[in-house]
Amino acid sequence: MTTTAGTPRPDLDVRPITETEFADWNRALNIGFLREPTSSPEVLDARRPEFRPGRSLGAFDGGRCVATFRSFAQELTAVGGAAVPADAISNVTVSPTHRRRGLLTRMMAQDLAAAKERGDVVATLIAAEYPIYGRYGFGPATWATEWTVDVPRTGLDPRRSHPEDGGRVDLVDAEDVRKLGPELHERLRRIQPGAVSRTDLWWKIATGAVRFRPTWHEPFFAVYRSADGEVEGMVSYTTDDEWGDSKQPLNTARVHWLLAAGPAAERALWRYLCSIDWIVKVRSGWRAPDDLLPLLLPDPRAAAVTTHADWLWVRVLxxxxxxxxxxxxxxxxxxxxxxxxxxxxxxxxxxxxxxxxxxxxxxxxxxxxxxxxxxxxxxxxxxxxxxxxxxxxxxxxxxxxxxxxxxxxxxxxxxxxxxxxxx
CATH class of the missing domain: 3.30.1050.10 (SCP2 sterol-binding domain)
Known part of the structure; x- marks a missing residue:
């Protein structure tokens, strides 16, 4: 059915989707995020584990999905370490033909009412656009900063890149990450206000066991073990292959995520990343605004802020x-x-x-x-x-x-x- 942008339609239906409507819902999701509309059967099968009856909403116009909304159960760490039940909101889109018709407002109201009824303490989301969610009672509760480290300027001695506390850094495989990562993350989130729970599916996606994209670029994984052999830190990163005209390396290491249960692990993993041969820049990925990274370097000015923005938004219920x-x-x-x-x-x-x-x-x-x-x-x-x-x-x-x-x-x-x- 063809629709005209901006034309009010009182018959738009907002409701939970059924499993048979998942492909149409996923198509609307792709359209809203400006991705290629049709996903392959393999990608659809990979995404299906995210489907939860009653938690994926859609707006329908003549049987076609034109808006998407998904929530799922989450735990959020409060100040002091207590975990509170949260209604995590994601996959929010409205197709460009159906903007400004109150579809997000209807989906949000339906989801938040259900979350309140379930007994969730808060709702959470990561906002793609700043102005949208304040009108629904959300406020920015954490911020994030990304640094780009100019490695030659740091003052670090690449000959002394090993941990000085008796620990060690080892490269590991995806299977090792799926075994070791969840326990390390649980330790971190119990002490980090603002941290959220991760599902088994998260670890599968992060290590390529489940793939939402038709192409997969396997990252490197490294762990830091303390002197007594305990895994205290872990990092996932990729590198490019850039060389200058004079055969000088211009490669960048991009951190996808870095977990550290203490400052020793942070120091060891950042020093490791800054000591890799041919790497001249390290992109830190999203970190806390007061992350230790710059001050771990002999010259903190070597770490320049690339991006600073709001991150986790919270809505108290x-x-x-x-x-x-x-x-x-x-x-x-x-x-x-x-x-x-x-x-x-x-x-x-x-x-x-x-x-x-x-x-x-x-x-x-x-x-x-x-x-x-x-x-x-x-x-x-x-x-x-x-x-x-x-x-x-x-x-x-x-x-x-x-x-x-x-x-x-x-x-x-x-x-x-x-x-x-x-x-």
């Missing part, structure tokens, strides 16, 4: 459980007036934080110390944003003088939250 799940940097109390246009998490709440870092939260009728939208609460919840900054922007309002400064003392963290994943 249950204020009480979200605030009680995390820990706090000081004792204190705040009354928060939370506005939520969708009616999912609004209200007035008293947060009481104890000296041991634990917190309790309950609804109250007391006067508010701070008033803010649920999107601003999401930006504050993982400890990255400052209530004082948001107050200066007019996005947080003080009902009591000094309340924003007190909120920062309670909520902000010494290291910035970070989400190592895209989904």
């Amino acid at each position: 249950d204020v009480v459980r979200a605030l009680e799940a995390r820990t706090y940097g000081a004792a204190g109390s705040l009354v928060l007036e939370v506005a939520d246009g969708a009616g999912l998490a609004g209200g007035r709440y008293r947060l009481e934080a104890s000296a041991d870092g634990t917190g309790t939260c309950a609804a109250t009728t007391e006067d508010a110390d701070l008033s803010l939208d649920v999107a601003e609460l999401a930006s504050l919840w993982l400890g990255d944003e400052s209530a004082v900054r948001l107050a200066a922007l007019g996005r947080v309002r003080e009902g009591r003088a000094g309340a924003a400064r007190e909120a920062d003392a309670l909520l902000r963290t010494s290291r910035r939250p970070w989400c190592p994943d895209i989904f």
Whole structure:
């Protein structure tokens, strides 16, 4: 059926897709992301494990899918290490013929209502475009930075690239990564606010056991083992094959992901990457904005910021459980007036934080110390944003003088939250 862009259609149907509609849904997904529309049977078979009944939504016009939306179960690490159940949102598209007709709003409302009913504490997503998701109550909760390291300028001695703590770096195969990676990642995400859970399918995709693209370029995998043989770090990277006119190497190592359970593993893996013969640049991949990488180099200026942008967006669905799940940097109390246009998490709440870092939260009728939208609460919840900054922007309002400064003392963290994943 042919449709005309911009023409309102009251008969558009938004609903969960069936398994038999998956290929049509996947075609709409490809169109929305400007990919070749038709996927091969092999790619469709690879993607089918992501299908969950009731969690993949589509908008249909005369039987043709014109918008897509998928969510799945996830755990998100709060400040202090507790994991909260999250509604992870992905694969959001609207075909160019059907924009500005409220399809995303309808799909989002349906999914968030179901997440609230399930008991999810938050919803999460990685935003392709910044302006879209604030109107649905999401706020940027973590940011990410990518560095490009000019290897000859670092000051590192390539002759001394081995770990100095008795550990070692070894190249491993994809099968080893699937065996060793999940346990290492679990250790990391228990201590990293903003980290999310990974499924077995994630590891299969990352190692080529499942392939969403018709072409697959196998990366290199390296692990760092401590002096006692424990796997403390792991990295996936690819390299190019670029040479100058004078037969000088101009090759770049591009990090897909790097996991480290501590600074020793970080130091060892970055030094390893900067010591590979013929590599003159290292692209770090997406890291936390306060990553140690630049300061691990004798000359930190050798690591230039390539990109810095918002990363994980969070939408609070249950204020009480979200605030009680995390820990706090000081004792204190705040009354928060939370506005939520969708009616999912609004209200007035008293947060009481104890000296041991634990917190309790309950609804109250007391006067508010701070008033803010649920999107601003999401930006504050993982400890990255400052209530004082948001107050200066007019996005947080003080009902009591000094309340924003007190909120920062309670909520902000010494290291910035970070989400190592895209989904």
